[in-house]
Amino acid sequence: NAGVTQTPKFQVLKTGQSMTLQCAQDMNHEYMSWYRQDPGMGLRLIHYSVGAGITDQGEVPNGYNVSRSTTEDFPLRLLSAAPSQTSVYFCASTPDRGSYEQYFGPGTRLTVT
Amino acid sequence: QQQVKQSPQSLIVQKGGIPIINCAYENTAFDYFPWYQQFPGKGPALLIAIRPDVSEKKEGRFTISFNKSAKQFSLHIMDSQPGDSATYFCAASQRAAGNKLTFGGGTRVLVKP
Secondary structure (H helix, E strand, O other): OOOEEEEOOEEEEOOOOOEEEEEEEOOOOOEEEEEEEEOOOEEEEEEEEEEOOEEEEOOOOOOEEEOOOOOOEOOEEEOOOOHHHOEEEEEEEEOOOOOOOOEEOOOEEEEEO | OOOEEEEOOEEEEEOOOOOEEEEEEOOOOOOEEEEEEEOOOOOOEEEEEEOOOOOEEEEOOEEEEEEOOOOEEEEEEOOOOHHHOEEEEEEEEOHHHOOOOEEOOOEEEEEEO
C-alpha cells in the first residue's frame, strides 16, 4: 500500500491564483481530513469528510473548498490564494469515524507571494 | 483560543537524558489523548496514546503520564537517542465530536550525541 499520497510536494502561487492540492489513499479509509501546519500553531483542521459525498468544515475553512466524489480522493481547492495561506498542508485518513488513529501524508509546502 | 496548550516549544537534551513535554487541555469531554511524532519533511505519525481512565502508559522508551483532575498530560522519552530528534505534538479528541483531533503547538526536541 502507498498509504496517503499528496501532490505536489512544493508549490509557489501568486496572490489571487487558484489551485488544487491532491490527496489520495489506498487503504479504503472512510474518513479523510485536511490540516494546515504553521509554526507554533500545531496542526489545524481545515475540512474533513466521513465518506464519499459528505464533507464538513473544520476549525479554519475560509478560503478553501473540498469535495469527495470517491473513497480514495479528497482534493483541497484554494479559490483565490492569499499570503496568509502560506503553510504546509497535510492530508490524513482514518479507517472510520470510530477509529482514533490518523494516517498522514507527506505534506505539501505552499508559498503564496 | 487554543484548547490544547503545549510546552516547551523546544528542548535540547544530551543522549540518555529524559526530555519531558507537557500539555494542558480545557475541554473535559476529550476522551483520547495521542502523541504524534514528526520528522523533518514528513507527516506526523502516531507514537503513543492514552485514555483518561488510565494514569500512565508505556510503550518502549516512551511514557505518557495523565492527570485527569489537573487536565494535564505529559510525554517522557526515557534514555533519549539522537534518532528521537523530531517535533512532537500532543492532541486530544472526543468520540462524540467525530474524533476530530485538536493539536497542541508542538515541541521541537533535539537530542545531542
